[in-house]
Amino acid sequence: MWIEMKRGSYVRVVAAVMFAGMICAGAATVLGRSKPGAQSQSYSFPYGEAEAKLEADLQKIPSAKEAESHLRWITSNPHMAGTEGSHKVAEWLRAQYESYGFDAKIVTYSAWMPQPAEIKLELIEPEKRTLGTQEQPVAGDKDSQVKQAFPAFNSYAASGEVKAAVVYVNYGTPEDYKQLDAMGVDVAGKIVLARYGKSYRGIKAKLAEEHKAAGLLIYSDPYDDGYDAGDVFPQGPWRPMSGIQRGSVLYTEIYPGDPLTPEVAATPEAKRIAPEQAGSLTRIPTLPINAQDAEQILSHLSGAKLPREWQGGLPFTYHSGPGALVHLKVAMNYQQRNIYDVVAKLKGTDDSQWMLMGNHHDAWVYGAVDPGSGTAVMLETARALGELAKKGWKPLRSIIMCEWDGEEEGLIGSTEWVEQNVKELQEKAVVYINTDVGVAGPNFGGSATPSLKRMLRAATTEVTYPELHETVYEAWRERVKKQRAEKPNAPADETLLQGEEVPVGDLGAGSDFCAFFDYAGIPSMDLGFGGEYGVYHSMYDDFYWMKHFGDPTFEFHATLARVLGVLTMRFAQGFEDFDLAAYAARIEGRVKYLHGLADDAHMNDLNLKALQKSAEDFFTSIPYVDQAWNPTPGAENVGPQELESVRKMDQTFLSPSGLIGRPWFKHVMFAPGSYTGYASVMMPGLTEAIWRKDSATAQQEASQIQEALERGVAQMRKIYPPPARAHRVE
Numbered sequence: 001m002w003i004e005m006k007r008g009s010y011v012r013v014v015a016a017v018m019f020a021g022m023i024c025a026g027a028a029t030v031l032g033r034s035k036p037g038a039q040s041q042s043y044s045f046p047y048g049e050a051e052a053k054l055e056a057d058l059q060k061i062p063s064a065k066e067a068e069s070h071l072r073w074i075t076s077n078p079h080m081a082g083t084e085g086s087h088k089v090a091e092w093l094r095a096q097y098e099s100y101g102f103d104a105k106i107v108t109y110s111a112w113m114p115q116p117a118e119i120k121l122e123l124i125e126p127e128k129r130t131l132g133t134q135e136q137p138v139a140g141d142k143d144s145q146v147k148q149a150f151p152a153f154n155s156y157a158a159s160g161e162v163k164a165a166v167v168y169v170n171y172g173t174p175e176d177y178k179q180l181d182a183m184g185v186d187v188a189g190k191i192v193l194a195r196y197g198k199s200y201r202g203i204k205a206k207l208a209e210e211h212k213a214a215g216l217l218i219y220s221d222p223y224d225d226g227y228d229a230g231d232v233f234p235q236g237p238w239r240p241m242s243g244i245q246r247g248s249v250l251y252t253e254i255y256p257g258d259p260l261t262p263e264v265a266a267t268p269e270a271k272r273i274a275p276e277q278a279g280s281l282t283r284i285p286t287l288p289i290n291a292q293d294a295e296q297i298l299s300h301l302s303g304a305k306l307p308r309e310w311q312g313g314l315p316f317t318y319h320s321g322p323g324a325l326v327h328l329k330v331a332m333n334y335q336q337r338n339i340y341d342v343v344a345k346l347k348g349t350d351d352s353q354w355m356l357m358g359n360h361h362d363a364w365v366y367g368a369v370d371p372g373s374g375t376a377v378m379l380e381t382a383r384a385l386g387e388l389a390k391k392g393w394k395p396l397r398s399i400i401m402c403e404w405d406g407e408e409e410g411l412i413g414s415t416e417w418v419e420q421n422v423k424e425l426q427e428k429a430v431v432y433i434n435t436d437v438g439v440a441g442p443n444f445g446g447s448a449t450p451s452l453k454r455m456l457r458a459a460t461t462e463v464t465y466p467e468l469h470e471t472v473y474e475a476w477r478e479r480v481k482k483q484r485a486e487k488p489n490a491p492a493d494e495t496l497l498q499g500e501e502v503p504v505g506d507l508g509a510g511s512d513f514c515a516f517f518d519y520a521g522i523p524s525m526d527l528g529f530g531g532e533y534g535v536y537h538s539m540y541d542d543f544y545w546m547k548h549f550g551d552p553t554f555e556f557h558a559t560l561a562r563v564l565g566v567l568t569m570r571f572a573q574g575f576e577d578f579d580l581a582a583y584a585a586r587i588e589g590r591v592k593y594l595h596g597l598a599d600d601a602h603m604n605d606l607n608l609k610a611l612q613k614s615a616e617d618f619f620t621s622i623p624y625v626d627q628a629w630n631p632t633p634g635a636e637n638v639g640p641q642e643l644e645s646v647r648k649m650d651q652t653f654l655s656p657s658g659l660i661g662r663p664w665f666k667h668v669m670f671a672p673g674s675y676t677g678y679a680s681v682m683m684p685g686l687t688e689a690i691w692r693k694d695s696a697t698a699q700q701e702a703s704q705i706q707e708a709l710e711r712g713v714a715q716m717r718k719i720y721p722p723p724a725r726a727h728r729v730e
């Protein structure tokens with residue numbers, strides 16, 4: 001509960017004042033005391049007996065057996081977005097939520113979406129061979145024996161036909177292209193062969209396009225998620241040689257959602273831009289392929305010696321080329337297609353405030369882990385909440401459970417819904433909790449806006465870990481300790497503040513929290529259990545995989561439903577804990593780091609002094625309390641309006657004009673990196689401008705952040721008069 005931050009030459013101990021329970025009930029509470037210097041972080045909660053009992057009752061309801069039967073239903077047929085399969089799952093989910101006592105409806109949007117009409121891949125030289133092989137059926141797994149309606153493809157690839165020489169580009173990251181440049185290898189007019197990993201596949205397409213490649217093949221190397229990592233399916237959880245990672249190449253780092261309606265909901269009557277104007281679409285044909293096809297191409301490539309790290313797991317020495325001529329044809333059928341979101345509401349006594357939870361329901365094929373596990377878990381959480389409601393409990397705030405469609409194509413269902421309801425969400429939404437890839441194994445993890453990381457950790461201290469006499473939090477902490485012992489020289493984790501035991505990551509992109517957090521400034525988190533999951537986006541991500549490898553007893557599903565239940569209870573009853581001190585510490589740390597980075601880059605014309613000052617001001621505007629847990633004088637009379645401004649701090653960090661060059665992204669503190677795709681970059685506009693040594697843009701982005709912080713300081717000053725600095729411990 002206490003956060004110690006090294007800053008300058010002194011250490012000070014700061015605890016954020018908690019804001020809780022005052023929304024309607026008027027019951028001021030102070031959360032989480034812990035003794036400074038205690039061996040481990042502890043998270044107590046200011047529940048009265050009634051609330052504690054309710055939470056305990058809720059925890060008894062989620063069942064492994066029920067979760068298993070949900071997942072069996074969800075994974076019984078392929079259900080890709082834009083097909084009848086996905087529509088059917090949506091209808092079934094709506095009925096499930098209704099049966100739990102939620103008021104559930106389907107919201108339909110019309111998005112510009114492709115389906116493959118014709119896919120062709122052949123090796124022409126040095127030998128003729130038909131490639132584009134599909135995944136092999138597996139004995140014992142009946143789902144794998146169903147003939148697929150679609151060959152594996154990259155959603156949002158451009159249609160095109162190319163005959164060209166192949167160049168292997170490793171992961172196809174900016175560094176890899178630099179390396180190729182240094183070796184004098186040009187990819188212009190060639191077909192680029194990149195392996196999956198290190199970056200979002202849309203970034204691989206974007207870089208191939210920027211380097212004037214004529215086409216792109218992306219394959220799964222056995223080194224990364226195949227036999228080099230462990231036994232492959234069906235003997236183990238890793239990707240077999242025929243396994244293909246489908247996936248979208250939409251440039252979601254420019255803007256996610258329907259490519260023809262940026263910042264506008266894709267209703268039938270919405271004004272649409274022409275596909276040629278859409279900044280999120282690639283212009284080259286791309287195709288995902290399996291390792292056995294990649295082997296047929298790669299084994300023929302010759303050329304200069306490559307760096308050791310470019311070598312993958314196939315049994316020959318990798319070269320960049322030349323040596324292979326390939327014919328690639330990708331014909332896509334683009335049209336307006338319907339997608340179906342499910343929005344289910346359990347009304348609270350105060351419907352002017354909402355807590356939201358969500359996951360997508362569309363899958364590349366069966367989607368047992370991604371996304372079915374998260375959906376099965378959410379259904380168990382909803383069933384538990386519904387049971388309590390049937391016994392007479394009513395949440396303070398309304399609970400809204402969302403099942404999105406079109407996530408795999410580019411976060412479409414959630415983005416369109418947020419774009420349509422942004423004003424109302426900014427008014428009412430307290431939090432959005434996402435649980436995509438809910439269970440892929442036994443390792444708990446999560447990401448969140450900095451102010452909610454503590455609350456996420458706290459919830460895991462309340463729930464028992466399967467088969468062990470410890471909590472989810474304790475198992476998590478043990479694992480982190482072990483990992484650290486194994487890698488003592490690993491670089492420090494920027495997201496981890498001093499005194500924190502388990503890292504909770506920053507939110508990037510890659511799932512449906514993106515529009516909530518990056519666009520609307522709704523505090524968000526994303527959580528689940530990870531593990532050895534090699535069948536991502538393949539046909540083998542099915543019920544058989546889950547039953548044999550991911551979570552054979554479904555106990556982790558039930559456990560996650562309990563964690564979500566605890567979080568829901570707390571938010572729905574107005575017991576939240578926004579840790580602004582942690583947010584402020586991250587901001588200060590980041591500004592300092594960027595200052596150093598700019599100095600190292602000799603960007604003498606970039607002045608970050610004013611930004612640094614506003615980061616310090618923001619830090620000191622967060623009230624101090626002394627070690628005896630005395631709230632800052634004046635803080636006792638905080639009313640609902642002041643609490644609201646604390647909850648809405650992320651909205652204060654939105655810039656109306658967005659990041660320079662990608663205006664859809666409004667949050668100046670976090671966005672997915674322009675050249676990483678999924679991974680989060682803190683203060684993205686400023687950071688990337690410094691990486692490019694672009695002082696003019698860096699200065700502009702720095703002012704945006706500075707203004708955001710000044711707005712934040714003004715908000716805090718309304719609640720707490722200029723600080724009682726006496727509480728600083730030096």
Ligand SMILES: [Zn+2]
Nearest residue numbers: 370371436437
């Ligand atoms: Zn997913």
